[in-house]
Amino acid sequence: MAAGHAILAPMLHRFANPARFSRISRAILPWVAAATAILFAIGLYLALVAAPPDYQQGETVRIMYVHVPAAWMSLSVYALVALASAVALIWRHPLADLVAKSASPLGAAFTFIALVTGSLxxxxxxxxxxxxxxxxxxxxxxxxxxxxxxxxxxxxxxxQRGNRAAAILALLGVVNLPIIKFSVDWWNTLHQPASVFRMGGPSIDPAMLRPLLVMALAFLGYFVCLLLIGVRADLAAARRRAQQLERAG
Amino acid sequence: MSAAWALFRRDLQLGLRQGSDAATALAFFVLAVAMFPFGIGPEPAILARIAAGLLWVIALLASLIALERLFQEDHQDGGLDLLLLAPAPLPLLVLAKLAAHWLVTGLPMILVAPLLAWLLQLPAEGVAMLMLALLLGTPVLALIGAVAAALTLGARRSGLLMPLLVLPLYVPVLIFGVAAVEASLAGLDPAPHLSLLAALLLAAFAVCPWLAGVALRQAAT
Structure with a gap:
């Protein structure tokens, strides 16, 4: 832990500098956005046109190419929120607060997409x-x-108080998430036989895996774009508030 | 240690003398359960089928109502600042407050549960198991709720926040608590479910007082 701290902390300090973050994010944002657009174009073509229909599920399987990446993102974003929260609580980096704050609604949106597509x-x-x-x-x-x-x-x-409180909640949530997952699986096997057949079974054909992975990358790129834009907007708002205060005082 | 003991005795005395928080939770528990036969009909078979789950869900909600005010008075009258300055670890003080809180609100609910189980036609084999499961489960509810109560101190619309923060985290307790009762009704071994409830209790015991302490510290600043 101590060694990890010695390596991690300077790196965090380096990238957590808001000015440096602004510069780097402005430089990479167009590239990430372009890559995301291309990945979506390829991924949607592969998923909706090129990929074969499933022998059991028919064309319905194409919902999976949106559903599964959204579900993956919803979990990864929660992990990111928890990580950023831990960094914010331990090293008090304002940028980590902003990341958690911008990522959380995006994660909620991915979860919502996963729920809606799952229901469809x-x-x-x-x-x-x-x-x-x-x-x-x-x-x-x-x-x-x-x-x-x-x-x-x-x-x-x-x-600031909201950021702190939400960071502590995210830590409590991330500890609980595996427990909830386990208990819900347990509850499900208790109450109904596991005969319902599941999305994305144990084995998946390469013809379906490829579009799935491209779509997953596209979702990831989309998330990174929105996260960068969100954090940059929050930084700009903070700067503007500071300027106004300066002018007023 | 003596500070925590003093806090425990103070909270217990306050809880017993005022009695309003305890009475609110208990009255909610009894009244909400008593409403259900009106909603779904008095048929004994149906009531017996849902009794375990129903009692647990209402117990969750009742403990939520009680927990909302766990730190509120201390926050308003400045007692919280004294707790933060006290010569004792904050997690220990949180535990002392929770122990008093649970004795005043959780324990009466467990004691009144057999009566409600009887009203809902829960078969007699399940009643003892229900009490045992509640005995293991309600402290977990209190521990998780304490973190949320500390987090929402001074928040706008904290009445809306508490259920939103806490109920998703209560799901495992609900699942294993009900499963223990249903297993004993079905003649199965409830031990695995009880062990899991105990595991949840130990995990919450390790994590929650500390997180609640962190939350209280930042609520006071």
Whole structure:
């Protein structure tokens, strides 16, 4: 831990400098945006046109190319929020607060997309818009965790207090997430036989895996773009507030 | 240690003398459960089927109501600042407050649970298991709720925030608490579920007082 701190801390300090972040993010944002657009073009073509329909699910399987990347992102973004929260609490880096603050609504949006596409997929597969399937249920709880985080962020007159509180909540949430996942799986096997057949089974054909991975990269690029824009906007707002205060005082 | 003991005795005395928070939670527990037969009909078979889950869900909500005010008075009258300056580790003080809180609100709910279980036609085999599961589960609810109560101190719309923050985190307790009762009703071994509840209790015991302490410290500044 001590050694990790010695290596990690200077690196964090280097990249957590708001001015340096502004410069670097301005330079890379157009490239990430362009790469994302290209990845989406390729990924959507592969997923909607080139990939074969599934022998059981038919054309419905194409929902998976949106659903699975969204679900992956929803979990990874929560991990990022928790990591940024830990950094913000331990080293008090303002940039980490901004990352957590901008990432959380994006993660909630990815979770929402995963829930909606899961439900759209469920209607033809299970015959119902909503089934209390273990994965969908875990996603729903994750969505609530995001909503709580966002609500707590915005619940205080002093934004700093909101950042701190939300950071602690994110740590509590990330400890709980595996426990919730495990307990929901347990509950699901108790209450219904696991005969419902699941999205993205154990093995997946390369013809389907390739579009899936391209779409996952496109989602990741999209997230990075929006995150950079969000953090830059927050930085600009903070600068503007400081200037106004200076002028007024 | 003596500071924590003093805090425990003070909170216990306050809780017992005022009694309003404890009474609110208990009254909610009893009344909400009593509403359900009106909603779903008095058929014994249906009531018996849902009794365990129902009692647990209402217990969750009742503990939520009680927890909301765990630190509020201390925050308003400045007592919290004294706690932060006290010559004792803050997590220990949080535990002392929680222990008093649980004795005043959690324990009465467990004691009244058999009566409600009887009203809902829960078979007798399940009643003892329900009490045991509540005994293991309600302290977890209190520990998680304490973190959220500390986080929402001074927040706008904290009444809306508490359920949003806490209920998703209560899901594992609910699942294993109900599963223990249902296993004993079905003649199965409830031990795995109880062990998992105990594991949750130990994990919450290790993490929550510390996080609540961090949250209290930043609430005071």
């Amino acid at each position: 997929w469920g209607k033809p597969m299970w015959g119902a818009w909503w089934v209390w399937d273990a994965r969908l249920t875990s996603m729903l709880i994750l969505f609530f965790l995001y909503l709580g985080h966002i609500a707590l962020l915005n619940a205080f007159d002093d934004p």
